Amino acid sequence: MATYDECVAHIQQLLSETVAQGEVVAEDVDLIEELGLASLDVMELIEHLEDVFDISFPINELGDVRTIGDLARRVQPLT
Amino acid sequence: MSLLDKLEAARSFQDHLGELGVNAIGATIDVVGSATEGRIEGRRVVLAGTNNYLGLTFDPACVEAAMQATRSHGTGTTGSRLANGTYSSHAALERELAEFLGAKSTIVFTTGYVANVGTISTLAGPGDVIVLDADSHASIYEGAKLSGAEIYRFRHNDPADLEKRLKRLGDRCSRTLVIVESLYSMLGDISPLREFCEVKERYGAHLLLDDAHSFGVMGRNGRGLAEELGVEDRIDFVTGTFSKSLGSVGGWFASRRHDVSPLRAQIRAYMFTASSTPSVIASTRAALQLVGKRSELRTRLWRNCARVHSALEGLGFTLGAPASPVIASIMDSPEQAARAWQVLLDAGVYVNLVVPPGAPKNLSLLRCSLSAAHTPEQIEHIIDAYALVAEQVLGKRRPAVAGAV
Numbered sequence: 001m002a003t004y005d006e007c008v009a010h011i012q013q014l015l016s017e018t019v020a021q022g023e024v025v026a027e028d029v030d031l032i033e034e035l036g037l038a039s040l041d042v043m044e045l046i047e048h049l050e051d052v053f054d055i056s057f058p059i060n061e062l063g064d065v066r067t068i069g070d071l072a073r074r075v076q077p078l079t
Numbered sequence: 080m081s082l083l084d085k086l087e088a089a090r091s092f093q094d095h096l097g098e099l100g101v102n103a104i105g106a107t108i109d110v111v112g113s114a115t116e117g118r119i120e121g122r123r124v125v126l127a128g129t130n131n132y133l134g135l136t137f138d139p140a141c142v143e144a145a146m147q148a149t150r151s152h153g154t155g156t157t158g159s160r161l162a163n164g165t166y167s168s169h170a171a172l173e174r175e176l177a178e179f180l181g182a183k184s185t186i187v188f189t190t191g192y193v194a195n196v197g198t199i200s201t202l203a204g205p206g207d208v209i210v211l212d213a214d215s216h217a218s219i220y221e222g223a224k225l226s227g228a229e230i231y232r233f234r235h236n237d238p239a240d241l242e243k244r245l246k247r248l249g250d251r252c253s254r255t256l257v258i259v260e261s262l263y264s265m266l267g268d269i270s271p272l273r274e275f276c277e278v279k280e281r282y283g284a285h286l287l288l289d290d291a292h293s294f295g296v297m298g299r300n301g302r303g304l305a306e307e308l309g310v311e312d313r314i315d316f317v318t319g320t321f322s323k324s325l326g327s328v329g330g331w332f333a334s335r336r337h338d339v340s341p342l343r344a345q346i347r348a349y350m351f352t353a354s355s356t357p358s359v360i361a362s363t364r365a366a367l368q369l370v371g372k373r374s375e376l377r378t379r380l381w382r383n384c385a386r387v388h389s390a391l392e393g394l395g396f397t398l399g400a401p402a403s404p405v406i407a408s409i410m411d412s413p414e415q416a417a418r419a420w421q422v423l424l425d426a427g428v429y430v431n432l433v434v435p436p437g438a439p440k441n442l443s444l445l446r447c448s449l450s451a452a453h454t455p456e457q458i459e460h461i462i463d464a465y466a467l468v469a470e471q472v473l474g475k476r477r478p479a480v481a482g483a484v
Contacts, residue, residue: 043213056243
């Protein structure tokens with residue numbers, strides 16, 4: 001099982017490789033309103049996380065996810 | 080963000096397109112002269128973005144049936160199917176559709192969107208699981224969300240990715256509804272349906288096929304991709320629409336494996352909305368007869384698809400999929416797509432402009448849909464208009480000899 005910090009690190013790495021141009025995105029940045037991700041970008045991020053951790057992430061959970069921290073808290077128990 | 084901020088954001092995107100001289104989202108067809116011709120902003124255009132695959136919207140038998148039904152049964156039913164909105168013609172259409180599909184029973188809905196939302200949200204519920212293709216239509220996502228089931232996405236058209244997810248679900252597969260489409264409406268790509276059947280059977284899950292776009296278009300009798308692949312008996316549930324090949328409006332739900340009819344009293348989107356008007360039901364019944372009998376329409380449609388697809392490839396367009404009735408050209412940006420769309424319109428060709436998030440992977444598309452009713456001259460006109468886009472927007476050099484594309 002991955003730790004919360006490992007989940008955060010993976011999400012930060014994926015975002016840095018895609019939308020954040022090498023920058024590290026802080027744990028409490030709002031993915032949509034501050035980072036400007038479209039809903040489809042969030043879905044792609046989930047796909048990558050599912051591969052990294054070999055999990056299935058229910059998209060019903062996305063409604064409450066605003067930040068990297070929110071996402072990591074939901075991914076971590078599935079790992 | 081307040082409610083009104085959202086309205087403002089939507090307006091600013093419209094304004095942005097407007098600055099490019101494009102009124103794509105609100106394009107109004109002022110006159111429709113036939114299944115393939117109309118008038119938009121004062122220009123005569125060939126309609127190449129209407130999903131009118133068999134061109135039946137102006138078929139004399141369908142038009143006459145609609146007119147007669149209006150005269151004899153009135154303009155509307157003014158009620159839902161469970162109240163006063165089931166006429167004998169609604170029941171007859173359900174029987175005829177069941178016979179055509181070889182289904183145990185069918186349920187007819189007012190639109191295809193409603194058919195998906197209503198059936199998916201009723202078939203699955205809290206405690207169940209829905210595993211859907213990532214590129215599923217909005218109505219599938221909405222139905223899934225409304226169901227209260229746990230929802231997982233798998234990578235588009237990827238049976239191996241579906242298998243990974245079913246494997247993780249273990250014995251919950253018996254409570255799992257897998258949802259795929261036959262022909263995807265944005266990129267025009269076709270589902271590996273046989274492989275999906277194999278995977279769902281291996282894990283004991285159930286499969287719902289949304290056949291909106293291959294019904295009437297594929298299969299020897301027009302029963303769609305499942306007929307073409309010989310897998311109709313392996314699919315648990317099918318939904319479809321009357322607003323593509325059948326040239327009207329409405330949706331349906333059917334099954335060869337189960338009697339779905341009793342479910343109608345559970346489907347809220349069936350119970351609490353007005354039923355289809357008599358004219359719609361009548362023209363749909365007439366069109367359904369033609370789908371089975373007139374296989375030459377499919378031959379003509381696929382000939383048109385092959386011609387346009389190879390011509391656009393020759394012009395240097397990046398296309399979304401092999402030849403099918405939907406031919407999507409992938410553009411570099413929403414702005415470039417909007418410019419190209421306007422060039423086509425100015426040249427007398429109407430297609431659909433698709434900008435993010437309307438298409439998968441945030442793509443911007445020129446979405447052309449072809450019809451059996453497009454004449455050879457109209458097909459060449461469409462190709463000539465795309466050649467202008469290739470030259471003026473993509474910066475490609477025009478081939479030296481006309482028709483060499």
